[in-house]
Amino acid sequence: MTQGIQFPRGRRSARRRPVLGILVAVAIVAGAGYWVYNARGDDGDAEVAAATERVEGFLAAWEAGDAGEAASYTDAPGAAESLIDSVLTNLKPTETEIAVDGVAERVEGEVKVPFRVEMRIPGVGEYAWNSSAVARKEKDGGWEVEFTTPTVHPEMKHGQTLALQSRERAKILDSTGAELQASSLTGAVDPESGKGVSGLQRRYDEQLTGGGGGAKSVVVADRDSGRAVKRLGEEKGDRGEPVETTIDPSVQVAAAEALEGVDKKAAIVAVAPSSGRILAAANVPGGMNRALTGRYAPGSTFKVVTTAALLKAGMRPEDVANCPEFAHVNGQRFENQDRFTLPAGSTFKDSFADSCNTFFVNARDEVSNSALQDTARTFGIGGVWDVGAVTFDGAVPVPGNENEKAASMIGQARVEASPLVMASVAATVKEGEFKQPVLVPDVVKEKHEAPEALDPAVAADLRTMMRATVTEGAGVELRGVPGRPHAKTGTAEFGSEDPPRTHAWMIGFQGDRDLAWAVLLEDGGSGGADAGPIAAKFLQNLGRPA
Structure with a gap:
């Protein structure tokens, strides 16, 4: 038998995570109390509410960029802190919002809580995914998040992390078909956003990138080698096309x-x-x-x-x-x-x-x-x-x-x-x-x-x-x-x-x-x-x- 409580998105105040390394104060306690009150008021299932409260604390700390704090809500704090820190370091999101998104389900003493992660990532733009966290009741009556690699992202396996991979930007060519060597003509590309910011790089940014709106993609990568093993999400736009000039x-x-x-x-x-x-x-x-x-x-x-x-x-x-x-x-x-x-x-x-x-x-x-x-x-x-x-x-x-x-x-x-x-x-x-x-x-x-x-x-x-x-x-x-x-x-x-x-x-x-x-x-x-x-x-x- 399963029991479920709908936790609509948007109840918890949205918290934005700025550039990594700057911690933002997050009112976790107030938010958690709000959720418990509503859970009990909706159908009286206090245990599902308590389990969800624990997951909420985990998500709020992750959203704030505090990997250590997020890990403290889990049964594997060392592994959780290492992976969350790896993801945040690799992706360097300028904004992050993580919230419960859907029905929390109780199955044989565990509560599965769905959530959604939304990030704004330099060079990618907006990127989001859905996942879920399982909370288990401990002997002392408290709840703890069971941490596994797929908790962070369901497409990942043990030993993997999320990372960025540059999308191939087409070249600006001279009259012979070789890459143009004239910086004041070609202009510059912003290393963070991947967008052309001056010269021909700016004027023909959409053509050179294929119109994808970003120069990088989120991938699953092996943590030891750093090798990308899977590209996540659909590639936006077409493959970039070179710009051909008359320069001899x-x-x-x-x-x-x-x-x-x-x-x-x-x-x-x-x-x-x-x-x-x-x-x-x-x-x-x-x-x-x-x-x-x-x-x-x-x-x-x-x-x-x-x-x-x-x-x-x-x-x-x-x-x-x-x-x-x-x-x-x-x-x-x-x-x-x-x-x-x-x-x-x-x-x-x-x-x-x-x-x-x-x-x-x-x-x-x-x-x-x-x-x-x-x-x-x-x-x-x-x-x-x-x-x-x-x-x-x-x-x-x-x-x-x-x-x-x-x-x-x-x-x-x-x-x-x-x-x-x-x-x-x-x-x-x-x-x-x-x-x-x-x-x-x-x-x-x-x-x-x-x-x-x-x-x-x-x-x-x-x-x-x-x-x-x-x-x-x-x-x-x-x-x-x-x-x-x-x-x-x-x-x-x-x-x-x-x-x-x-x-x-x-x-x-x-x-x-x-x-x-x-x-x-x-x-x-x-x-x-x-x-x-x-x-x-x-x-x-x-x-x-x-």
Whole structure:
């Protein structure tokens, strides 16, 4: 004959167990008295109530994370404390709730009490199971919990415990199918939760994990060897799928090695002009992916866009272009770096190659107020790029006044770009039309398209002038570098100090291969003198195409 008393869940106040090692005071006595009163009041079976009270004490101490206290309610305190401590140590639950769940049954002097364990486990999420404890009446009239390994979890046998096993997370791959070695792109995974917290790991967390919501699974493990013998519960989600990127490992390594030893924040981006595929994105230090998301004044590298606007307006590279020491606009003085000048008879091509600010400031009347923004759109700037990663896609506002227009002509004022944007500017010159950069092709739904391609004559003139920057102008550091590099230097002022601090830029493309690039050195000085050597090292690392 069996007797049963229903103990609904929720009567005992829920007790939460915080991170292991911090004990929480639990009002066991008050709770137990409440249960005894109700048991007696329900059907008068005082023995079932007393046995359940003993189990309740065991469960409450376990819930509170006190393995020793829980073990004191059992007939095998040493074994109970060891196993419960092992389970709590292995699973490290941040929250635990354990409560009687169902009908307590009395059979031949013993009382079987069902209970449910619910835990929140880092890397797993919510995990729960049902079990039962048997209480036996002792000679002195008291009750004691008969402890066995299945009491903790019914799927366990003697010599086993519960543990965590990492779910296999799919890889982020480069263009060759190997695991991508670019930490500022891939980002990081939280070791506790197993979730991606930055970069591609965060953006594609569901794809990489299979959508299971956790990076770990609860398993039954052998206590001696630690080997998992059984996975518990259903595997949530599907198997993770890798994320395939366009990064060329040889180009990425060349970029990363070019930044070794650089003590400033810096970035190198390389793209394929024919397709827009991003071949490299390297950053120092790691962390922020300034190569794709940085917002900077591009300085004189923006003169590629300004020059395109001037060429479209009718200027020719061979036109005479005065390059005085200063240019004045409504009381504001503009000057060239180190206040250099060019001799009389110098041309537009010379002013571009040597990066003469005063010529470009004085040429502002040759183009309309909206010309820079309109021309920038030809280079894809101002659109929203669907790259497969977070990017800053540049900004070229219509200037609000004459002084802002003058500053915009040389890539200052409110003009902003990322290294990716400026690498794409160089790529557009080489290709003759904008091809939106792409990093993760499989997820790109709609590439941004420029309203028009570069005029072929404008593109040809820009290529000539960018080559002259290397052979005759400020890109002297690239002379003798293989690949027939074409370039534009840039020194961009920022901040309010006097004299202002500067970012160093160099952008360009290779004449003998499908590659365009940008180098940024934050607070780095001069484009030619400081960014130039880094660009040269990058291109020398690449060598000649096979």
